[in-house]
Amino acid sequence: MRADTLDPFTVVSADGALLRGFRRPGPGPTAVLVHGVAMDTGVWLESGFLGELAGMEVLALDLRGRGGSERVGSARRHAVEHCVADVRAVLDAFPRERYSLFGLYFGGRIALLTAAADARVARAVSFCAHAEEVALPEEAVEAEAAAIEGPGGRAYLRDHFTAAGAPRWMTDACERADLPELAAATRGLRYGSGQAVPPCRPGQELVLVTADQDPGLADFRAGERRLGARLHLVGAPSRIRAAHRLAEAAGQLAGVPEEAG
Ligand SMILES: COC(=O)C[C@@H](NC(=O)[C@@H](NC(=O)[C@@H](/N=C1/NCC(=O)N2CC[C@@H](C)[C@H]2C(=O)N[C@@H](CCSC)C(=O)N[C@H]1C(C)(C)C)C(C)(C)C)[C@@H](C)c1ccccc1)c1nccs1
Numbered sequence: 001m002r003a004d005t006l007d008p009f010t011v012v013s014a015d016g017a018l019l020r021g022f023r024r025p026g027p028g029p030t031a032v033l034v035h036g037v038a039m040d041t042g043v044w045l046e047s048g049f050l051g052e053l054a055g056m057e058v059l060a061l062d063l064r065g066r067g068g069s070e071r072v073g074s075a076r077r078h079a080v081e082h083c084v085a086d087v088r089a090v091l092d093a094f095p096r097e098r099y100s101l102f103g104l105y106f107g108g109r110i111a112l113l114t115a116a117a118d119a120r121v122a123r124a125v126s127f128c129a130h131a132e133e134v135a136l137p138e139e140a141v142e143a144e145a146a147a148i149e150g151p152g153g154r155a156y157l158r159d160h161f162t163a164a165g166a167p168r169w170m171t172d173a174c175e176r177a178d179l180p181e182l183a184a185a186t187r188g189l190r191y192g193s194g195q196a197v198p199p200c201r202p203g204q205e206l207v208l209v210t211a212d213q214d215p216g217l218a219d220f221r222a223g224e225r226r227l228g229a230r231l232h233l234v235g236a237p238s239r240i241r242a243a244h245r246l247a248e249a250a251g252q253l254a255g256v257p258e259e260a261g
Contacts, residue, residue: 004050011093013064014085015077020068021061021090024050030096031254033060034087034114036105037185038157039173040067043104046169047243052251056100061090063107065181073181078188080195083110084117091120098122102250105129105239106189108208112197115204123205125253127246128239130208130219131197131227136190149183164240199227209249211236 006022013019021041031053033044041060044050050058062069063086065078072078087110091099100123103111108126115124147156157174200206206229208220213236223229234249236242 004045009059009093011061011089013082013089015072015082017064017072017077017082017086018070019061019064019086019089021059023094024058024060026053026055026057028055028057030057030059030094030099032087032090032099032101032111033058034083034101034103034107034111035060035063035066035173036103036107037189038177038182039104039107039170040176042067042176043169043173046172047167048247049102049250052247053102053254056254057096059090059094059099061086063110065178065185067176071178071181073184075184075187076191078185079191080110080113080189080193081191084114087111087114088118091118096120100254101125103127103129104246106193109193109197112200112206113195115200115206116198119201119204121204123207124200125207125209125250127209127249128211128214128242130210130216131206131223131229132219133196134194136194138190141186141189145183145186148186149180153179153183161240164238166240167244170240170243197223197227206230207232207253209234209242209246209253211238211242213237214239214242 011019040062064072101111102125104127108129111124115121161171208223208229209232210220212233234242234245
C-alpha cells in the first residue's frame with residue numbers, strides 16, 4: 001500500500017525543455033529534490049529519502065534527459081546553467097515563501113548553484129558533492145561518455161557502481177537511463193559543472209554532506225570556510241558507500257518537528 005500520494009506535474013524550463021516530476025503533498029515546509037547525473041526521481045522513493053521527509057511538501061523533478069523529461073540531445077543543452085534553470089522552473093510553478101533544496105551527488109552542486117542564483121532558496125543541502133572548483137579531466141570524462149553510449153554502456157555503469165559498493169537504488173537508476181542522453185549529459189559536464197559555487201546570499205543555510213572517510217574531505221572543509229556551509233559527516237569509507245546512509249542523514253537534517261503526538 002503506497003503511503004504517499006504522488007501527484008505528477010509538468011513544467012517548462014527556460015529553454016523550452018519539458019520537464020516532469022511529482023509533488024508529494026505535506027503540511028510542512030517545501031523540499032525540492034534534485035537527483036544526480038545517472039539518476040531520476042525514482043531514487044527518492046527507492047532510497048527511502050521520501051519517507052524521511054515526512055511532514056514536508058516534496059517537489060521532485062526529472063532533470064532534462066532523465067526520467068520522463070524531454071530528451072534535449074546535445075551536450076550544450078545539458079550545461080549546468082540549464083539544470084539550474086530546470087530547478088528554478090519548478091520553483092516558479094509552485095510559488096512558496098521559501099524552499100529547502102536537497103541534491104544528490106551532481107544534483108547537490110546544482111542545488112548549491114541554484115541557491116547562489118535564487119534568493120527563494122532558504123537552504124541547500126548537497127549530499128556528496130562539494131562547492132569547490134573542479135578541473136574536469138577532458139579525456140577521462142570523454143572516455144566515460146563513450147563507454148556509456150557504447151554497446152557495453154549498461155554494464156559499464158552497473159559494474160562500476162556495484163564494484164564501488166553503491167546501493168541497489170543507484171544501480172537500478174542506471175538500468176532506467178537513456179544511454180545516448182546520459183552520454184550527452186556527461187559531455188555536458190564540461191560546460192560549467194566544474195565552476196566553484198559563488199558565495200550565497202545572507203540568510204541562506206548551506207549544508208554539505210559526505211563520508212567521514214571521503215578522500216576528498218578537504219574540498220568539503222573548504223566549503224565550510226569559504227561559504228560558511230555546515231558540514232555533516234556520515235560514517236562511510238567513500239562518497240559512493242555513503243549513499244547507503246543518505247536517507248537517514250536527510251531525516252536528521254530536515255529538522256521538521258515530529259508530527260505532534
Ligand atoms: C570521486 O567520484 C566519486 O565518488 C563518484 C561520484 N562522482 C562524483 O562525486 C563527481 N564526479 C567526479 O568526482 C569526477 N567525475 C567523473 N565523471 C563525471 C561523473 O561524475 N559522471 C559522468 C557519468 C555519470 C555516471 C557520473 C558518475 O557518477 N560517474 C562516476 C563513475 C561512475 S561509477 C563510480 C565518476 O565519478 N566518474 C568520474 C571520472 C573522472 C572517473 C570519469 C570528476 C571528474 C568531476 C572529479 C560528480 C558528483 C561531479 C562533481 C563535479 C562535477 C561533475 C560531476 C558519484 N557520482 C554519482 C554517484 S557516485
